[in-house]
Amino acid sequence: SGEGPSVNHSNSSNSKVALITGITGQDGSYLAEFLIEKGYEIRPKEIYNLGAQSHVKISFELSEYTAQVDAIGTLRLLEAVRVAGLEKDTKIYQASTSELYGKVVEVPQTEKTPFYPRSPYAYGMFACNGLLFNHESPRRGENFVTRKITRGVAKITLGLMTHIELGTLDSKRDWGHAKDYAMWLMLQQKEPEDFVVATGETHSVREFVEKAFACVGRQVTWRGTGVDETGHDAETDQLLVKVNPKYFRQTEVAKEKLGWVPRVTFDELVRDMVTADLSLMKRDPAA
Numbered sequence: 001s002g003e004g005p006s007v008n009h010s011n012s013s014n015s016k017v018a019l020i021t022g023i024t025g026q027d028g029s030y031l032a033e034f035l036i037e038k039g040y041e042i043r044p045k046e047i048y049n050l051g052a053q054s055h056v057k058i059s060f061e062l063s064e065y066t067a068q069v070d071a072i073g074t075l076r077l078l079e080a081v082r083v084a085g086l087e088k089d090t091k092i093y094q095a096s097t098s099e100l101y102g103k104v105v106e107v108p109q110t111e112k113t114p115f116y117p118r119s120p121y122a123y124g125m126f127a128c129n130g131l132l133f134n135h136e137s138p139r140r141g142e143n144f145v146t147r148k149i150t151r152g153v154a155k156i157t158l159g160l161m162t163h164i165e166l167g168t169l170d171s172k173r174d175w176g177h178a179k180d181y182a183m184w185l186m187l188q189q190k191e192p193e194d195f196v197v198a199t200g201e202t203h204s205v206r207e208f209v210e211k212a213f214a215c216v217g218r219q220v221t222w223r224g225t226g227v228d229e230t231g232h233d234a235e236t237d238q239l240l241v242k243v244n245p246k247y248f249r250q251t252e253v254a255k256e257k258l259g260w261v262p263r264v265t266f267d268e269l270v271r272d273m274v275t276a277d278l279s280l281m282k283r284d285p286a287a
């Protein structure tokens with residue numbers, strides 16, 4: 001989906017020109033509308049590379065396809081800019097991912113984590129990575145948990161479905177709204193820079209479920225634990241939510257599977273390491 005929409009050029013004397021890949025997706029569609037409203041045309045001074053396989057679970061299932069589209073696809077775009085001699089004129093926004101931080105949302109990672117051009121083609125180009133934490137909207141793909149829940153709530157309300165089946169209810173995410181123009185703002189800076197975009201607040205899938213049902217005037221009460229946990233209508237007791245291990249993520253089940261709980265606190269870790277290095281340096285000052 002590498003094309004932008006065509007627009008009329010009525011106010012084009014000062015127009016900027018953008019190319020957006022991934023325009024059929026949530027972010028691309030919002031961005032296209034936003035830029036068209038601003039009078040943008042479509043022959044690139046700005047390139048927003050949003051065309052990607054973005055679903056985490058599918059990235060494991062279709063790993064080669066994901067690498068082709070997300071990694072090689074990006075390289076091809078950079079190469080196209082270079083070969084066309086556009087590197088001095090064209091700014092590039094790359095939809096990077098908070099996944100690079102390994103989902104450790106409790107310990108916010110920042111833009112200060114250094115990034116350097118990792119290919120010769122990056123040199124001399126205005127190219128930014130946007131590392132967006134989860135961003136949702138009514139246009140979110142149906143297999144992402146937020147959409148799955150809001151679609152489920154709507155269907156249940158309309159009598160089209162009985163209950164929703166979900167994976168880990170206590171997973172937490174930083175959920176923002178996709179109708180957010182951080183991408184555009186990044187390309188309006190003087191110097192290219194990478195940015196992490198997050199609301200700074202995390203909420204659990206469980207909370208999302210509760211809030212979503214509250215929107216249609218229903219309160220959810222929870223019963224049971226783990227795979228046997230179910231959510232019910234507080235008034236009628238109707239089953240609304242069921243856990244299905246099919247939706248568990250391998251990377252998120254270590255605690256459950258291994259019965260693993262972290263025993264060493266952060267403070268203890270630091271103390272342990274400093275103490276060990278103190279005695280090492282005492283024994284061998286040249287160590």
Ligand code: GDP
Nearest residue numbers: 056143144145146165166167168171205247249
């Ligand atoms: P992600 O953060 O890009 O993986 O976005 P998702 O919306 O796919 O998943 C967000 C969180 O919801 C993850 O921790 C999932 O494990 C959790 N989750 C719980 N149940 C489901 C489900 O049924 N579908 C999906 N996609 N995620 C679920």
